[in-house]
Amino acid sequence: MDIQQTHPGTATRAHAHVGDEQAPVGSWLGMVTATNPPIGSFNDLISFHSNGVVTESRRCVVPGTPFGNMQETTGHGAWKSTGKHAFEAFFRFLLQNQDTGAPLGTDNIRLVLTLDRQSGALSGTFQSQVKDMADTVLITVDGTYSATQITV
Secondary structure: OEOOEEEOOEEOOOEOEEOOEEOOOEEEEEEEEEEEOOOEEEEEEEEEOOOOEEEEEOOOEEEEEOOEEEEEOOEEEEEEEEEOOEEEEEEEEEEEEOOOOOEEEEEEEEEEEEEOOOOOOEEEEEEEEEEEOOOOEEEEEEEEEEEEEOOO
């Protein structure tokens, strides 16, 4: 990881490098917008670690779904560079019924992102596939994603 010091005690953004590509290493505040079907937007927190691990958190209770009121864990997965300032991430959440605690399945997210070097923002698309306990896809949701880095 490359950390630049402007003067003692003050650091600028830290960025890891994958080859010569600037990587999205760090924590980000994101906006998830479902467009197909158009079911709304919500914020998330996502962290890209220099070793290729990604963790993502969002609201843990999802009320009024076709599967009842759901709870979901933090998402865990991996990310990789796919080109100049381009990245792909995959992570998975465990889902359970909020009322009974019964396992429902998983939410499997794929992000395709671009890091804008000028603004420092991430943007791209996502696809979510909710699968039941037998790994059958129950619903697919597509949409857009944008995020700004959390800095000191």
